[in-house]
Amino acid sequence: MSLELERERLSAFFQFGQSVDCVVFGFDGVSLQILVIERGAEPFYGAEALPGDLVRIDEDIDKAATRILHDLTGLDNVFLDQLKTFGRVDRHPMGRVVTTAFYSLINQTKYNPRPASWAVKARWKSLAELHEMAFDHRELLETALDALQSQVRQQPIGFELLPEEFTLTQIQNLYEAVLNTQFDKANFRKKILSMGVLKPLDKTEKAVRHRPARLYQFDTQRYHSLSKQGFLFEL
Amino acid sequence: MSLELERERLSAFFQFGQSVDCVVFGFDGVSLQILVIERGAEPFYGAEALPGDLVRIDEDIDKAATRILHDLTGLDNVFLDQLKTFGRVDRHPMGRVVTTAFYSLINQTKYNPRPASWAVKARWKSLAELHEMAFDHRELLETALDALQSQVRQQPIGFELLPEEFTLTQIQNLYEAVLNTQFDKANFRKKILSMGVLKPLDKTEKAVRHRPARLYQFDTQRYHSLSKQGFLFEL
DNA sequence: GCAAAAGTGTTTGATCTACACCCATGA
């Protein structure tokens, strides 16, 4: 069969729409937050949704995710990890749209969603505040949460959610919020420090009404060199 | 903006092809195997490829994966897990095709790919035997391998690769092949038995020229009841 | 008896858990 004929026969298949949706996690010091937008177009006009849109026909999916997240929220330089693809026939009321979900952890202090210039309003919401969402976005969100919980224990991605410099208690609070557990303070500290990927700084917190805590930095270089030697971050 | 107008504006986006590709792992007692087919159509006619095809416009992606795997290899009742979606613009020479890869572990003894009736030849190949593959299938395969290696340590999916009844040495060989390591026999046994998900049978191997090994079965029920109590399978 | 693999026990050191205790700061 010639290429031409084949192409002809296949044309009936080339009618899918492809979209991306981004689950962006943040942490405000107490609870996990998700970046949502208010939809500015049908369907689900005005409903809360994950930032997402249709991919252009000449655009890589990964690049589309980055572009679309930027277009809708102003966020830049965000590392997006692919989560899963959702392809039920009836998931989009306006046609056959397959969506690929991405997720990301960002440092909330670096991004304040108060954009005067963007048409769409983006804002942080805690899990508890989120109820109805457009499309199957609630399902995407749950899937992202599961992925986050299992990834956060095996890779040092939690630090993405914190400011550059942070205290050990901040990390502990973060892990407790994400994994929904409690850790013993002494043991948590010993464990995380024993991995050797935190660089202690000669700085402390300011203006707290108790003994100020030492600040630490995640030591990316050291983590990479340890990784090459077979070291695995865990818990 | 009305729904009609919106639909009109969007039509330019609805020109994607969606395909699925399946990475099916088997184990022959010594090394990990992958089920491949010889392509019967352009492009890459005659080349080795993962079983895969275009999804129909009215078909769920998950269901398409099951159907296509069956059409191409005769395999049935296979649990397919979604792996990742590959969406580079130039990954398919005949148009914009986004593919979603699935993967699965099956018991090789239950499936002998010697189908007289199927047009396409499916066969097992070990990793070492596989070189050139159609499209970006080599990349999909590598991704599946990574996923397999990390999943196999956290969930009791390795048993899918073994016959119903197996010896402890068989499991150990399997784990060593998949993870590409060596385990101490005594310690491996203690660990896997201590999890309490293997049911010892009153049977042994036959026709071996050494002391015959006891046979075991994976105890699915017990695994599920332990899981509910927070038990985690590991290593 | 011998080869070959099945199967078990022990020692040692590392790691985890629980919990008690001391320290530095602001008010």
Place this chain on the structure above:
DNA sequence: TCATGGGTGTAGATCAAACACTTTTGC
């Protein structure tokens, strides 16, 4: 000086690695 969290030490339990040893089968 008191309240509040920061920060540390230790005993006991649990777990993991290394390795030697015994058992059962076919030939």
